[in-house]
Amino acid sequence: AQSVTQLDSQVPVFEEAPVELRCNYSSSVSVYLFWYVQYPNQGLQLLLKYLSGSTLVKGINGFEAEFNKSQTSFHLRKPSVHISDTAEYFCAVVETSGSRLTFGEGTQLTVNP
Amino acid sequence: EPEVTQTPSHQVTQMGQEVILRCVPISNHLYFYWYRQILGQKVEFLVSFYNNEISEKSEIFDDQFSVERPDGSNFTLKIRSTKLEDSAMYFCASTWGGRAYEQYFGPGTRLTVT
Numbered sequence: 001a002q003s004v005t006q007l008d009s010q011v012p013v014f015e016e017a018p019v020e021l022r023c024n025y026s027s028s029v030s031v032y033l034f035w036y037v038q039y040p041n042q043g044l045q046l047l048l049k050y051l052s053g054s055t056l057v058k059g060i061n062g063f064e065a066e067f068n069k070s071q072t073s074f075h076l077r078k079p080s081v082h083i084s085d086t087a088e089y090f091c092a093v094v095e096t097s098g099s100r101l102t103f104g105e106g107t108q109l110t111v112n113p
Numbered sequence: 114e115p116e117v118t119q120t121p122s123h124q125v126t127q128m129g130q131e132v133i134l135r136c137v138p139i140s141n142h143l144y145f146y147w148y149r150q151i152l153g154q155k156v157e158f159l160v161s162f163y164n165n166e167i168s169e170k171s172e173i174f175d176d177q178f179s180v181e182r183p184d185g186s187n188f189t190l191k192i193r194s195t196k197l198e199d200s201a202m203y204f205c206a207s208t209w210g211g212r213a214y215e216q217y218f219g220p221g222t223r224l225t226v227t
Binding site for chain 1: 168211
């Protein structure tokens, strides 16, 4: 079984500041990793995913994440945030042979002017 | 771009009533999923469905839940006798090849049980 821990439940930042949302996972088998974003009253939108290859993956809206196998982490970063990035962000994992996503608790990113 | 749709967007029901949540997956997708998110909590897997059968279900998916693909386009989640703790956002997802990295999520149905 897998588990995901998002280390920060809330992250407030000012506009144009950099941000890092932390995610650690636990699994006894190989996994794929994902970040999803949920805007208020909307569904889940895939930001980016790591399947294999380069450990630095780039996603939509200027976000990127780095897979660190030794630290079992998949932190999400953006060098300069906008007000419109205010949302809930979920890290998720799945076994490479599976289809059942396991989500973290979520991190509420609030970007203030 | 094709998308998964869900109806209704918000459903209010009384405890003990049956509810059916509807999803229209992307047209050529073959694998279907339901997830649940209780307010303020993480998104949780409920069930996956392929070839008119449940492929996998979580411990949450007990006998009060059922899923069905009644026709070629809809995928439904039925809760037979709703409880207060069933209040949540329910997300449908679909994929063509059954891989999680291909999952497209719908906008969700907010179920409120009073």
